[in-house]
Amino acid sequence: MILTRPSEIRDLLTRVRTVAMVGASSNPLRPSYTVFSYLRTQKPYDVTPINPTLTEIDGIAAYPTLAAYAEQRDAPDVVDVFRKPSEVVGVVNDAIAAEAKAIWFQYGVINDEAIALADQAGLDVVVDRCMKVEHARFRGGLSTSGLNSGLITSRRREA
Amino acid sequence: MQHEHRFGFATRAIHAGTPPDPATGSRAAPIYQTAAYVFGSTEQAAELFALRSYGYIYSRISNPTVAAFEERMASLEGGLGAIAFSSGLAAQLCTILSLAQAGDHLVCAQNVYGGTVTQLSVTVKRMGIDTTFISAERPDAARAAIVANTKFLFVETIGNPSGIVADLRAFAPIAHEAGIPLVVDNTFATPYLCRPIEMGADIVLHSATKFINGHGTAIGGVLIESGKFPWSNGRFPLLDTPSPGYHGKVFTETFGEYAFLMRARAEVSRDVGAAMSPMDAWLMLLGLETLELRMDRHVRNARAVVNFLRNRPEVAWVREPQMGSVFTFGLGGGREAGRRFIDALELWSHLANIGDAKSLVIHPASTTHSQLSDEELRLAGVEPESIRLSVGLEEVDDLLWDLDNGLRSVSP
Numbered sequence: 001m002i003l004t005r006p007s008e009i010r011d012l013l014t015r016v017r018t019v020a021m022v023g024a025s026s027n028p029l030r031p032s033y034t035v036f037s038y039l040r041t042q043k044p045y046d047v048t049p050i051n052p053t054l055t056e057i058d059g060i061a062a063y064p065t066l067a068a069y070a071e072q073r074d075a076p077d078v079v080d081v082f083r084k085p086s087e088v089v090g091v092v093n094d095a096i097a098a099e100a101k102a103i104w105f106q107y108g109v110i111n112d113e114a115i116a117l118a119d120q121a122g123l124d125v126v127v128d129r130c131m132k133v134e135h136a137r138f139r140g141g142l143s144t145s146g147l148n149s150g151l152i153t154s155r156r157r158e159a
Numbered sequence: 160m161q162h163e164h165r166f167g168f169a170t171r172a173i174h175a176g177t178p179p180d181p182a183t184g185s186r187a188a189p190i191y192q193t194a195a196y197v198f199g200s201t202e203q204a205a206e207l208f209a210l211r212s213y214g215y216i217y218s219r220i221s222n223p224t225v226a227a228f229e230e231r232m233a234s235l236e237g238g239l240g241a242i243a244f245s246s247g248l249a250a251q252l253c254t255i256l257s258l259a260q261a262g263d264h265l266v267c268a269q270n271v272y273g274g275t276v277t278q279l280s281v282t283v284k285r286m287g288i289d290t291t292f293i294s295a296e297r298p299d300a301a302r303a304a305i306v307a308n309t310k311f312l313f314v315e316t317i318g319n320p321s322g323i324v325a326d327l328r329a330f331a332p333i334a335h336e337a338g339i340p341l342v343v344d345n346t347f348a349t350p351y352l353c354r355p356i357e358m359g360a361d362i363v364l365h366s367a368t369k370f371i372n373g374h375g376t377a378i379g380g381v382l383i384e385s386g387k388f389p390w391s392n393g394r395f396p397l398l399d400t401p402s403p404g405y406h407g408k409v410f411t412e413t414f415g416e417y418a419f420l421m422r423a424r425a426e427v428s429r430d431v432g433a434a435m436s437p438m439d440a441w442l443m444l445l446g447l448e449t450l451e452l453r454m455d456r457h458v459r460n461a462r463a464v465v466n467f468l469r470n471r472p473e474v475a476w477v478r479e480p481q482m483g484s485v486f487t488f489g490l491g492g493g494r495e496a497g498r499r500f501i502d503a504l505e506l507w508s509h510l511a512n513i514g515d516a517k518s519l520v521i522h523p524a525s526t527t528h529s530q531l532s533d534e535e536l537r538l539a540g541v542e543p544e545s546i547r548l549s550v551g552l553e554e555v556d557d558l559l560w561d562l563d564n565g566l567r568s569v570s571p
Contacts, residue, residue, distance in 0.1 A: 028211075029409070034211050034413050037206060107416075146229025147230065148240055152170065
């Protein structure tokens with residue numbers, strides 16, 4: 001199912017524990033590193049880089065492929081994708097084979113064939129959004145920067 | 160399927176940006192009167208400085224009370240986010256510096272606030288950024304004025320003090336066809352009367368000193384961005400090429416739709432240093448809670464004042480507001496009659512502001528627009544005899560009583 005409503009995306013972010021980040025970079029200037037370094041400090045997330053050119057990022061072991069990840073770990077709750085749109089059909093096939101429950105295509109990672117493939121395979125799909133931004137929306141991070149979280153509530157959030 | 164409830168304008172004017180304080184449960188927004196914030200660890204400090212995590216560092220860059228005001232403004236204007244400043248002109252200058260540099264060019268309506276004309280034609284021009292002024296009533300003139308290095312098109316929703324309403328739906332496609340954003344000053348209309356982003360604007364500016372504060376108690380400004388403009392279209396190297404201010408970070412790549420807002424805050428606002436204070440943000444938040452109630456009454460009172468003036472023989476003309484509660488009129492006796500009229504008023508305050516709960520009066524040609532040449536005054540829609548009224552929230556009978564006294568003092 002393709003998730004577009006804020007409540008659907010919030011529910012996904014609440015369900016998720018393990019995040020396999022395909023295309024995670026160790027270069028601090030790359031968006032994927034920014035998202036990686038943010039998400040890995042957010043409890044209870046367990047974030048793993050998937051990148052055949054790296055052995056680790058900031059001390060966290062990387063796997064070369066999703067298949068290698070799935071051999072040693074439980075199926076990932078979500079596969080977060082930082083790859084060229086033209087290369088992501090293969091990523092979806094790998095995610096399905098790894099029995100991932102959801103796939104998240106980051107900003108600009110838009111490939112209609114890949115989206116349809118993941119949707120038909122029963123994965124929850126988020127497209128053209130940033131996992132860091134959406135997480136920050138619901139945990140208060142966006143609000144610290146004057147960004148419109150869209151949240152209206154008179155309930156008290158935990159400090 | 161779960162229904163996604165959309166909260167209405169008045170509700171968001173009271174609640175957006177201000178959930179109960181997580182630390183104390185305080186229902187009113189706390190005033191975080193602090194310059195800086197203790198880091199949780201050296202690692203967290205490094206992540207914050209590198210823009211890899213969200214949080215507070217120093218109140219020149221962001222502050223929880225100011226952020227609450229920013230989020231509320233973003234919600235009311237229908238934008239992605241907002242940045243508050245120490246004044247409307249500071250918000251405008253930081254918008255310019257976020258998009259343009261020496262050698263660039265802007266296109267601006269000529270009927271804008273006199274302080275804006277001066278900012279553009281003197282200070283910004285001195286920095287190497289030229290502006291072409293066009294008629295707010297001729298969107299096609301904007302098309303002709305846009306050149307290869309033009310970075311944005313700027314208009315006021317309601318011109319100050321001409322009252323000319325810009326056709327935003329006509330200006331927006333002209334800007335977008337040229338690959339540039341439409342920047343709209345929405346001070347006179349407020350997001351209650353007009354939401355420029357819904358009409359195609361990309362950046363909305365306010366002097367928050369006016370109707371947003373609503374009580375004349377603080378100076379402030381704010382910019383709101385839609386998040387819909389394609390900043391990677393090749394026309395904005397400040398946003399989509401490596402930034403020397405952040406070790407070569409490319410803002411469009413890292414922040415996607417948030418690129419403009421992140422850079423405008425983390426680089427431009429940081430370096431300009433014209434931040435809004437927490438106390439002033441709190442006054443703005445309080446003002447916004449009654450924006451809808453106040454605007455309805457401002458408009459109702461303004462209608463009554465217009466009708467009153469129309470029927471007076473001393474009044475040569477009234478430029479009835481198409482929207483809002485600020486307008487000009489002229490006395491048959493010209494500039495000298497205007498001076499006597501203002502001096503005879505008891506209740507209306509003679510001062511240089513608008514949007515206060517109190518009714519205000521001024522003679523623009525000798526005050527707010529006095530730096531403009533005669534030609535610029537004419538183009539701005541200001542006659543030598545124009546008197547500007549900002550109709551407040553008092554009993555309308557009292558306002559009319561006072562105007563009557565003023566008009567009697569100039570009766571032939």
